Amino acid sequence: MTEATPTRVARRPFLGRIGEVPHVGLVAALVLLAIVGLVTRPENFATSSNLVSILALASTIGVITVGMTFVIIGGGIDLSVGAVMAMSSVWATTLATQSYGPAVMIVCAVLVGTGAGLVNGFLISYGRMVPFIATLAMLVAARGLAQRMSNQRTQLVQQANSAIVELSTTRVLGLPLLVYVFALVVVLGWILLNRTTFGRRTYAVGGNPEAARLAGIDVRRHTMLLYGLSGLCCGIAAVLIMARTTTGSSTHGDLYELDAIAAVIIGGTLLTGGRGTIIGSILGLLIFTVITNLFILNGLNTSDQLIAKGLIIVVAVLMQRRGALTAT
Numbered sequence: 001m002t003e004a005t006p007t008r009v010a011r012r013p014f015l016g017r018i019g020e021v022p023h024v025g026l027v028a029a030l031v032l033l034a035i036v037g038l039v040t041r042p043e044n045f046a047t048s049s050n051l052v053s054i055l056a057l058a059s060t061i062g063v064i065t066v067g068m069t070f071v072i073i074g075g076g077i078d079l080s081v082g083a084v085m086a087m088s089s090v091w092a093t094t095l096a097t098q099s100y101g102p103a104v105m106i107v108c109a110v111l112v113g114t115g116a117g118l119v120n121g122f123l124i125s126y127g128r129m130v131p132f133i134a135t136l137a138m139l140v141a142a143r144g145l146a147q148r149m150s151n152q153r154t155q156l157v158q159q160a161n162s163a164i165v166e167l168s169t170t171r172v173l174g175l176p177l178l179v180y181v182f183a184l185v186v187v188l189g190w191i192l193l194n195r196t197t198f199g200r201r202t203y204a205v206g207g208n209p210e211a212a213r214l215a216g217i218d219v220r221r222h223t224m225l226l227y228g229l230s231g232l233c234c235g236i237a238a239v240l241i242m243a244r245t246t247t248g249s250s251t252h253g254d255l256y257e258l259d260a261i262a263a264v265i266i267g268g269t270l271l272t273g274g275r276g277t278i279i280g281s282i283l284g285l286l287i288f289t290v291i292t293n294l295f296i297l298n299g300l301n302t303s304d305q306l307i308a309k310g311l312i313i314v315v316a317v318l319m320q321r322r323g324a325l326t327a328t
Contacts, residue, residue: 026267026283033290041297050293052175056168058289059182060085060240061259062282066189067117067233068260069281073193074226075206075273076131080120080138081234081260082253087142088112088238093155093248102163109242110235116142117231121224139257146250155248167243178240185236190278202226206273262309263288266316288312 037045044050064081071078091097092109116138123134157164167177193199204212205219205226213219241252266284269276288309295305 023268023277023280023283026280026287029287030283030290033287033294037290037294037297040294044297045294048174050297052179054286054289054293055179055182056176056244057292058285059178060237060244061256061263061289062182062285063185063233063237063240064230064253064256065260065263065281065285066185066278067230068257069189069264069267069269069276069278070193070202071226071230072261072264072269072271073206073273073276074202074223075209076124076223076226077135077261077271078117078120078227078230079132079135079257080116080142081230081237082256083139083142083146084113084116084231084234084253085238085241085256086250086252087116087146087149088235089242089248089252090146090150090155090250091248092238093157093242094149098158098161102161105161105164105242106239109238110232113231113233113235113238114228115231117234118224118228120231121227124227125220125223143250150248150250152250154251157242157246157248164239164243165246167240178243181236181240185233186278186282193278198222198225203274206270206275208274259285259288262313262316265313271317 034045064085068078068081088109091112092105097105097108120131120135120138123129123137124131127134167181170177172180193202201212201217201222204215204217205222209219237256238248238252242248245252263285264276264281265271266287267277267280267282268284269281291308291312292305295302295308
């Protein structure tokens with residue numbers, strides 16, 4: 001008998017293995033942007049105050065992005081997040097609400113946001129409305145209600161409720177408290193998506209709703225809860241923006257829905273649902289936030305910034321489609 005020769009295992013190229021590392025492209029993009037900042041504005045970009053500014057700016061949209069990630073993985077979309085955040089901030093800063101103190105203001109913002117999200121979810125799940133239409137209607141209605149409640153005026157957070165403002169002014173280890181709130185939301189979101197039955201059901205519903213239904217998942221109830229979670233994140237974001245600006249206004253959150261959706265897409269979440277990560281969405285958000293910061297530091301036009309963001313979104317979607325075609 002002849003001795004069998006051992007089978008040689010084909011070795012993949014080093015770059016091929018690197019390409020399989022999760023989010024390596026997003027991290028590389030962040031590093032590249034940091035290099036651009038160091039080259040173009042070395043005296044401003046790498047300062048501690050600018051880095052804190054980037055994190056503070058990312059915190060408000062970041063909380064919304066966590067909720068948006070759940071919705072899109074679940075096969076939906078939420079265009080109302082910016083308007084719901086604005087409505088929550090206005091409701092929480094009315095004189096009647098502020099008279100009860102900061103705790104009631106925070107609870108009010110969270111409940112209003114969650115309620116609006118559940119309304120979206122109910123219309124989509126049980127009213128069988130298309131998510132785009134239902135959330136677009138909420139966007140318009142929430143903006144209108146915020147304007148009606150505030151008489152189109154900016155409402156200031158009263159001095160007696162300075163505890164809310166302290167979320168932005170008080171620093172621990174050099175970072176404002178609102179950054180820690182953002183980090184806590186990210187950690188809880190990651191645990192909920194990756195370590196609980198709710199997260200597994202979210203992937204199942206987004207990947208194949210009919211198969212999820214046959215597996216015993218109440219798809220309509222779960223979808224409503226996903227939009228409620230998005231609304232909850234909007235309420236928390238309303239508290240953060242009240243802390244940053246010391247105001248409640250119907251103009252808060254303008255185009256936040258586009259930034260959040262773009263961050264989720266850049267982070268690798270499929271628009272068709274069923275795949276995505278919290279970490280990827282946050283890295284996508286940081287990329288957009290750093291780009292905004294670089295445009296401001298270099299004195300470039302806002303219109304150019306929007307064009308750059310649009311191009312990034314187009315490239316990300318095209319890469320998703322190419323990856324999907326390759327996988328099939």
